[in-house]
Amino acid sequence: MSRDTVISSPEELVNTLAHAAKKASYILAQTSEDIINATLSSLAIFLRESAEEIMEANAKDINAAQKKGLSAAMIDRLMLNEERIEGIAGSVENVRSLEDPTERVLWEQERPNGLKIQRIACPIGLLGMIYESRPNVTVDASVLCLKSHNAVILRGGSECLQSSLILHKIIQKSLKDNGLPEASVSMIPTSDRAAVGAMLKASDHIDVMIPRGGQGLIERVMNEARMPVFGHLNGICHVYIHPAVNSDIAREATLNAKMRRTGICGATETLLLDKALDPVIAKDVITTLLDAGCIIVGDKQAQSIDARIAPANDEDWITEYLDAKLSCKFVDSIEEAVEHINTFGSHHTDSILTEDKDVAAYFLKNVDSGIVMHNASTQFADGGEFGMGAEIGIATGKMHARGPVGVEQLCTYKYNVHGSGQTRPK
Numbered sequence: 492m493s494r495d496t497v498i499s500s501p502e503e504l505v506n507t508l509a510h511a512a513k514k515a516s517y518i519l520a521q522t523s524e525d526i527i528n529a530t531l532s533s534l535a536i537f538l539r540e541s542a543e544e545i546m547e548a549n550a551k552d553i554n555a556a557q558k559k560g561l562s563a564a565m566i567d568r569l570m571l572n573e574e575r576i577e578g579i580a581g582s583v584e585n586v587r588s589l590e591d592p593t594e595r596v597l598w599e600q601e602r603p604n605g606l607k608i609q610r611i612a613c614p615i616g617l618l619g620m621i622y623e624s625r626p627n628v629t630v631d632a633s634v635l636c637l638k639s640h641n642a643v644i645l646r647g648g649s650e651c652l653q654s655s656l657i658l659h660k661i662i663q664k665s666l667k668d669n670g671l672p673e674a675s676v677s678m679i680p681t682s683d684r685a686a687v688g689a690m691l692k693a694s695d696h697i698d699v700m701i702p703r704g705g706q707g708l709i710e711r712v713m714n715e716a717r718m719p720v721f722g723h724l725n726g727i728c729h730v731y732i733h734p735a736v737n738s739d740i741a742r743e744a745t746l747n748a749k750m751r752r753t754g755i756c757g758a759t760e761t762l763l764l765d766k767a768l769d770p771v772i773a774k775d776v777i778t779t780l781l782d783a784g785c786i787i788v789g790d791k792q793a794q795s796i797d798a799r800i801a802p803a804n805d806e807d808w809i810t811e812y813l814d815a816k817l818s819c820k821f822v823d824s825i826e827e828a829v830e831h832i833n834t835f836g837s838h839h840t841d842s843i844l845t846e847d848k849d850v851a852a853y854f855l856k857n858v859d860s861g862i863v864m865h866n867a868s869t870q871f872a873d874g875g876e877f878g879m880g881a882e883i884g885i886a887t888g889k890m891h892a893r894g895p896v897g898v899e900q901l902c903t904y905k906y907n908v909h910g911s912g913q914t915r916p917k
Contacts (some may be wrong), residue, residue, distance in 0.1 A: 517856050545576055545657055593612050595612040597612055610905075624647060633659075701721045701884055728759045731842070732766070735846045742775050761819070876898070
């Protein structure tokens with residue numbers, strides 16, 4: 492889009508950007524892996540070189556957030572320091588090192604008539620990404636889309652607008668220096684909410700919409716989008732501690748699952764304790780959490796463990812706290828634990844802590860979530876930790892993508908049919 496172009500409305504702005512981005516998606520589909528990788532290498536270098544500039548822009552977002560009275564958890568999501576910028580650059584390099592996910596033969600068969608049929612991985616096309624609060628998503632989404640030969644149009648939240656704009660500027664430089672269309676990664680340069688509505692209507696250009704943010708945003712996208720959506724409403728994650736647990740694992744994995752970073756979607760929000768669990772282990776886990784500054788609400792049996800535990804209400808079992816708060820409940824059995832998770836969870840990430848392999852197998856088979864874990868913290872729910880380099884989000888739906896959405900999940904497929912003049916008989 493030319494700097495001289497006059498845009499009269501958010502709808503015109505979105506359609507203009509999306510039209511150019513769609514054209515860029517066709518070029519990216521034909522671009523060599525070498526050029527894509529060179530672009531990502533340049534981006535990692537530019538991010539490190541621009542760290543001071545990025546932090547200056549980020550400071551403006553942080554100051555505005557503090558004036559608005561946003562929570563400490565929200566401000567933590569916004570913050571970019573040297574360590575996090577280095578982490579973003581490292582993530583770019585991790586994605587660069589992945590194999591090209593396109594052109595893979597997913598299935599093939601030769602028919603009796605000699606036709607050779609192949610199912611081939613290919614880019615989706617143009618993705619729309621609407622996100623809040625996390626400026627790193629600007630880079631994560633861009634590099635995953637580029638690595639999978641997709642174009643993307645981004646709309647960051649008002650809270651991270653200055654940070655997102657500077658990151659987008661750096662991405663554009665990398666694209667330009669490597670001969671790729673700058674429209675390959677486009678950004679809506681306004682916080683006007685009407686732009687979101689315009690994106691959700693732009694199904695002529697945008698093939699898939701990916702929301703990442705609070706429940707209100709994701710519900711709106713899932714309700715209004717005229718194109719398919721990869722999304723999750725929230726991350727109500729669980730840890731269930733079975734009686735056959737290792738006491739050290741029970742304590743350390745649960746503490747990490749809740750308190751490592753409380754504001755991420757993979758943070759545990761509900762702790763389920765088996766009624767047959769050793770009371771010493773139960774008290775150790777609960778006391779460790781409380782002493783670490785975690786507020787706990789629970790049922791009567793949980794409250795009996797420590798006077799600091801307040802009573803839980805029905806809303807607590809369906810609440811994503813995104814803070815140092817946890818709901819706790821005792822259950823009669825593995826079956827009740829699974830039923831509770833499937834009823835009250837968000838199908839994001841849930842973990843069982845046990846040394847009983849048969850019980851673990853039951854949990855892994857029957858918990859209906861995108862990510863199900865055994866003897867591990869739910870905070871491993873991350874595409875980078877899964878070896879995907881990074882992820883564009885955690886999808887909790889069941890169509891196409893589920894769990895971490897990495898480069899392979901940003902591909903679709905088509906069928907290539909090779910013949911030698913065959914005609915179909917009447």
